[in-house]
Amino acid sequence: MKNLKGRAVFAQSGGPTAVINSSIAGGLIEALNQDLITDVLCALHGIKGVLTEDFVDIGKEDLSELYALKNTPASEFGSVRYKLKDFNVDDTDYKKILEIFKKYDVKYFFYNGGNDSMDTCDKISRFMEKEGYPVNVIGIPKTIDNDLVGTDHCPGYGSAAKYVATTITEVYKDAVIYESPLVIVLEIMGRNAGWLTASSALASLTGCGADLIYLPEIPFSLEKFKNDVKKVVDEKRVCIVAVSEGIKNAEGKYVGEDASATDVFGHSSLGGVCGVLKSAVKSIGYKCKAIELNILQRCASHVASKTDVEEAFEVGRQSVIHAVNGETDKMIAYVRRDGEYALDFVGKDLSTIANAEKTVPLEWINKDGTGLTQEFIDYALPLIQGEPERRIENGLPSYAKLKMIKFKL
Amino acid sequence: MKNLKGRAVFAQSGGPTAVINSSIAGGLIEALNQDLITDVLCALHGIKGVLTEDFVDIGKEDLSELYALKNTPASEFGSVRYKLKDFNVDDTDYKKILEIFKKYDVKYFFYNGGNDSMDTCDKISRFMEKEGYPVNVIGIPKTIDNDLVGTDHCPGYGSAAKYVATTITEVYKDAVIYESPLVIVLEIMGRNAGWLTASSALASLTGCGADLIYLPEIPFSLEKFKNDVKKVVDEKRVCIVAVSEGIKNAEGKYVGEDASATDVFGHSSLGGVCGVLKSAVKSIGYKCKAIELNILQRCASHVASKTDVEEAFEVGRQSVIHAVNGETDKMIAYVRRDGEYALDFVGKDLSTIANAEKTVPLEWINKDGTGLTQEFIDYALPLIQGEPERRIENGLPSYAKLKMIKFKL
Numbered sequence: 150m151k152n153l154k155g156r157a158v159f160a161q162s163g164g165p166t167a168v169i170n171s172s173i174a175g176g177l178i179e180a181l182n183q184d185l186i187t188d189v190l191c192a193l194h195g196i197k198g199v200l201t202e203d204f205v206d207i208g209k210e211d212l213s214e215l216y217a218l219k220n221t222p223a224s225e226f227g228s229v230r231y232k233l234k235d236f237n238v239d240d241t242d243y244k245k246i247l248e249i250f251k252k253y254d255v256k257y258f259f260y261n262g263g264n265d266s267m268d269t270c271d272k273i274s275r276f277m278e279k280e281g282y283p284v285n286v287i288g289i290p291k292t293i294d295n296d297l298v299g300t301d302h303c304p305g306y307g308s309a310a311k312y313v314a315t316t317i318t319e320v321y322k323d324a325v326i327y328e329s330p331l332v333i334v335l336e337i338m339g340r341n342a343g344w345l346t347a348s349s350a351l352a353s354l355t356g357c358g359a360d361l362i363y364l365p366e367i368p369f370s371l372e373k374f375k376n377d378v379k380k381v382v383d384e385k386r387v388c389i390v391a392v393s394e395g396i397k398n399a400e401g402k403y404v405g406e407d408a409s410a411t412d413v414f415g416h417s418s419l420g421g422v423c424g425v426l427k428s429a430v431k432s433i434g435y436k437c438k439a440i441e442l443n444i445l446q447r448c449a450s451h452v453a454s455k456t457d458v459e460e461a462f463e464v465g466r467q468s469v470i471h472a473v474n475g476e477t478d479k480m481i482a483y484v485r486r487d488g489e490y491a492l493d494f495v496g497k498d499l500s501t502i503a504n505a506e507k508t509v510p511l512e513w514i515n516k517d518g519t520g521l522t523q524e525f526i527d528y529a530l531p532l533i534q535g536e537p538e539r540r541i542e543n544g545l546p547s548y549a550k551l552k553m554i555k556f557k558l
Numbered sequence: 559m560k561n562l563k564g565r566a567v568f569a570q571s572g573g574p575t576a577v578i579n580s581s582i583a584g585g586l587i588e589a590l591n592q593d594l595i596t597d598v599l600c601a602l603h604g605i606k607g608v609l610t611e612d613f614v615d616i617g618k619e620d621l622s623e624l625y626a627l628k629n630t631p632a633s634e635f636g637s638v639r640y641k642l643k644d645f646n647v648d649d650t651d652y653k654k655i656l657e658i659f660k661k662y663d664v665k666y667f668f669y670n671g672g673n674d675s676m677d678t679c680d681k682i683s684r685f686m687e688k689e690g691y692p693v694n695v696i697g698i699p700k701t702i703d704n705d706l707v708g709t710d711h712c713p714g715y716g717s718a719a720k721y722v723a724t725t726i727t728e729v730y731k732d733a734v735i736y737e738s739p740l741v742i743v744l745e746i747m748g749r750n751a752g753w754l755t756a757s758s759a760l761a762s763l764t765g766c767g768a769d770l771i772y773l774p775e776i777p778f779s780l781e782k783f784k785n786d787v788k789k790v791v792d793e794k795r796v797c798i799v800a801v802s803e804g805i806k807n808a809e810g811k812y813v814g815e816d817a818s819a820t821d822v823f824g825h826s827s828l829g830g831v832c833g834v835l836k837s838a839v840k841s842i843g844y845k846c847k848a849i850e851l852n853i854l855q856r857c858a859s860h861v862a863s864k865t866d867v868e869e870a871f872e873v874g875r876q877s878v879i880h881a882v883n884g885e886t887d888k889m890i891a892y893v894r895r896d897g898e899y900a901l902d903f904v905g906k907d908l909s910t911i912a913n914a915e916k917t918v919p920l921e922w923i924n925k926d927g928t929g930l931t932q933e934f935i936d937y938a939l940p941l942i943q944g945e946p947e948r949r950i951e952n953g954l955p956s957y958a959k960l961k962m963i964k965f966k967l
Contacts, residue, residue: 165732194737223731230736311953315860316957323574323857327639328603333853354952443849444742448732451724452860452919454953533953543763544863544942546727548671 150283153474155256156188158204162195162262162269164222167312167450168461169291170549173226175465176289177207183473186257189371190556195229195262195270200245204253206556207242217549219458220501220539222450225549226335228262233269243276250277250284253558257285257472261465263292263303264504267480269327271499274478285472288480288499289465293447295344298505300482300495304464305447307457307532310348312449313337314533317349317389321357324387330428332378332388336405336423336441340395341365342508346444348529349391350521360388365395366509367518369404374426375433377519382435394422451546455535460492467494490531559692560884564665565597567613571604571671571678574632575714575857576721577870578700579958580633582670583627584874585698586616592882595666599965604671606637613662615965626958628867629948631859634958637671642678645685652685659686659693662967666694666881667882670874672701672712673913676889680908683887694881697889697908698874702856704753707914708906709891713873714856715851716866716941719757721858722746723942725851726758728797730766733796739840741787741797745814745832745850749804750774751917754855757938758800759930769797769927772803775918776927778813783835784842786928791844803831860955864944869901876903900939 157180160172173191180189189207192198206225207215218225236243249255260270267288274286290297293309317335324333337346343364352358360381363369381388396404405422423439430437460483468481471494480495486493513525540547566589588717589598601607614635616624626633658664670677676697683695699706703825726744733742745757752773761767769790772778790797805813814831832848835895839846851913869892877890880903888905895902913922922934949956 165735197737221731222728223737227737228735314954316854316858318957319631319857319859320853322630322957323853326574326633326637328606328636351952351954354954355954357957422660438853440852440854441850444729444732444847445725445849445854448728449725450728530952535953536950543760543939545723545760545764546946547725547764548731548766 150285150477152185153256153283153285154185154187155188155254156190156256157259158190158192158199158255159259159261160195160198161224161226162228162260162266163292164263165228165448166291166293166447167222167308167453168305168458169261170218170221170223170225171458172289172291172460172465174215174306175462176259176469178212178215179466179469181208185473188556190253191226194227195231196233197229197231197255198227199249200242201250204556206554209554210551214549214551217540219462220450220453220537220546221548222448225551232265233272236272240252240276243273244522245278246273247277247282250282252437255284259287259289259468259472261291263294264297264506267297267499268503271478271503274499285475285477287468287472287476288502289468290480290482291461294339294342295501296342296506296508298507299480299502301485301492302483302532304457304461306344307454308450309345309446311454311530311533312446312452313345313348313442314351315452317352317357317359317391318357320440321352324389330382330386330435332382332390332437334390334392334423334426334430334437334439336392336394338442338446339365339393341506343393344509346391346393347509347521347525350525351529351533359391360385361390361519362521363390363392363396363519364509364514365393365397366511367514368395368399370399371429375429376438378430378435379433390426392422392426394519396422406417446510451539453537454533455537456532458537464494471496559694559886561594562692562694563591563594563596563663564663565599566666566668567601567608567664568601568668568670569601569604569607569635570633571669571675572701573672574857575700575702576631576717576857576862577714577867578670579627579630579632579634580867580911581698581700581713581874583624584871585668585878586844587624588875588878590617592878594882597965599662600635601955603636603902604640605642606638606640608637608658608942609651611658612927613965615963618963619960623958623960626941626949628871629862629946630957631857634960641674642681645681649685652682656686656689656691659691664693667746667878668696668698669882670698670700672703673706676706676908677912680887680912683908684727687887694884694886696877696885697911698717698877699889700870702754703748703751705751705915705917706911707916708889708911710894710901711892711941713866713870715753716753716863717859718855719760719938720863720942721855721861722754722757722851723760724861726761726768726800727764727766728850730761730798733798739791739795739844741791741799741844741846743799743801743832743835743839743848745801745803745848747851747855748774748802750915752802753918755800755802755936756918756930759934760938760942768800769794770799770928771930772801772805772928773918773923775920776923777808778805779808780838780911784838787839787844799835801831801835805831858907860948862946863942864946865941867946873903880905881889900963
């Protein structure tokens with residue numbers, strides 16, 4: 150809806166990335182500049198902060214500290230694991246949100262997150278439309294998993310990919326110093342989409358790449374894995390394996406599944422893959438180190454991609470510009486131009502994005518299922534370029550220091 | 559011995575660091591400049607490369623690539639797990655080395671490594687002296703463990719400490735985003751000396767420090783640990799634990815010991831501590847993530863300390879200068895000046911250094927055994943300062959590319 154005048158509420162959700170704060174910074178700073186937006190609020194801990202009216206008054210923050218968010222990892226305004234029900238089944242939360250939107254005169258709502266957050270965003274947007282309440286709702290994408298549909302890539306992916314490729318390069322140098330055979334297995338995040346694990350292929354450009362890369366897109370066989378490792382060790386002595394936490398066997402069962410733990414969205418809690426693969430490697434007689442990159446890969450802002458940081462900031466800004474221009478129920482997507490690398494920022498219907506997952510195209514995976522093709526390298530390489538300027542104090546990162554003053558009506 | 563003229567042989571040994579190559583670069587470049595040194599050779603894979611006459615001719619390398627070693631992690635000339643016997647028991651290897659030193663007219667020998675390497679260096683030096691063969695033998699220190707005696711600190715420690723403190727800072731930001739209690743346990747290298755684990759205390763300067771720090775210098779109790787964690791979670795919701803792989807219980811048994819694996823030096827192979835602590839945390843009802851920093855902490859040259867890189871280069875240079883000036887059977891140590899941070903480079907007797915370990919002074923550990931005092935911060939903070947220039951290509955590290963041409967007589 151055009152020319153809406155009122156308050157804007159931002160919130161963050163889902164797992165952290167190195168640049169999710171760059172996106173919210175872009176959005177907040179742009180919103181402060183917009184005449185149609187009377188106050189800029191941030192809800193703490195995602196949608197929960199909306200439900201509990203836990204709002205920070207961004208107008209009270211120093212602009213320099215908002216800019217410092219560009220290099221502050223994780224979600225500065227908190228996150229939440231809370232799934233809104235279908236409003237046709239139970240609309241309690243939605244009615245509460247509507248009441249609060251009315252009370253605070255919220256005319257713009259920005260939700261910064263991944264798949265599940267885009268779903269939340271879409272549901273709120275559709276409920277408000279059904280109720281006839283005028284509010285422009287925009288999803289600001291983020292995820293290291295790079296699995297949102299409708300966008301060339303996701304803010305956060307480039308930095309995580311740069312961390313993974315840099316780490317593989319360093320681990321390779323460490324692994325080759327002895328004359329004895331050694332296998333190193335690195336377990337990388339990505340439940341159903343192998344984008345981040347695939348980024349280990351970028352390290353091949355340094356001459357220090359992963360030898361074997363296993364994505365969840367291809368069914369995994371432990372027997373084939375052992376043969377693959379044997380072949381590499383026979384030829385090269387050292388074998389670097391990059392494996393997705395989400396690899397599944399031919400029956401579709403997660404290789405690293407811990408059946409005892411699922412999150413509120415019903416996803417299994419993974420993490421045991423590198424242990425399983427280490428045992429397999431030891432069973433064929435080689436020394437093996439297993440390294441789970443764990444949360445380090447999603448919060449390593451010290452090695453963020455400048456391209457990613459700047460694009461993430463811009464997608465935040467563009468979200469506000471699109472909303473003020475009347476767009477609603479959209480996620481702002483990256484559309485890659487032909488020719489030299491550059492992006493357009495385009496609003497795409499949230500309903501086409503929520504609950505869908507984009508996986509690595511099978512034609513970008515080599516025939517043997519153990520590596521990526523040049524098409525993938527061409528796709529991913531521009532995303533990891535550049536070193537962002539970052540504040541350093543005492544030789545350590547200096548992050549944004551926000552006042553976090555609560556907004557009161 | 560003064561005015562020795564002949565060839566110089568360098569070799570690297572022990573585990574990698576982010577700056578061991580900076581030291582060898584400093585040594586090699588200085589040696590190429592010295593008139594008394596006729597050829598500069600590097601033995602591959604430590605002392606084994608001497609025994610097998612596997613020498614690289616450094617005179618054939620491009621100077622720019624030797625300088626690029628300053629930011630190339632791990633041991634470019636390989637390492638080795640090989641322990642020389644006591645020559646009073648078996649002098650076979652020593653006689654072989656003497657024969658090769660004579661054959662190649664080796665008058666300078668530089669061994670770049672940690673505790674075990676200084677022991678190797680000392681033994682070779684004493685054997686050559688006993689046999690009356692003139693060769694100046696100098697140990698070039700390195701170890702992320704920072705446990706060599708006689709030196710203020712060790713090359714490699716500052717960069718590993720910077721990696722640990724940076725990582726703790728990022729992990730802290732990631733951990734606090736949810737409203738539910740969370741404990742994160744980071745397992746850090748250091749068998750008997752807690753220096754590297756202690757460096758997690760530096761993160762407190764960012765406001766994102768570790769809450770509990772356990773060093774091997776203090777006997778560890780799982781019951782006390784559980785109480786410590788409870789107290790922090792009650793107060794702060796999130797608890798970041800930094801723990802040394804080498805913590806031992808009151809009976810002196812490693813908490814993470816895997817009795818089945820020992821290396822050739824008889825050290826136990828550690829690594830299971832974070833799993834043990836994770837189970838303990840879960841037993842008191844909290845969610846826990848366990849992160850083993852593994853080899854990442856010793857090879858992360860992308861976040862190296864400029865101070866460490868430059869000091870490591872200089873200690874390599876000084877080793878050559880001291881040797882050419884007639885010193886032998888020494889390790890070049892860092893001696894910290896009073897007042898503003900600066901170092902002198904002083905030769906210390908290898909016999910006083912080999913097989914000794916410097917641990918963290920007990921008075922630098924707080925009374926509760928869970929943190930470090932200001933004295934430690936004052937000691938360690940200068941060592942992590944500065945970001946080195948590094949070559950980047952395609953958004954990834956670009957390391958030294960050596961020709962590795964074999965030296966032939």
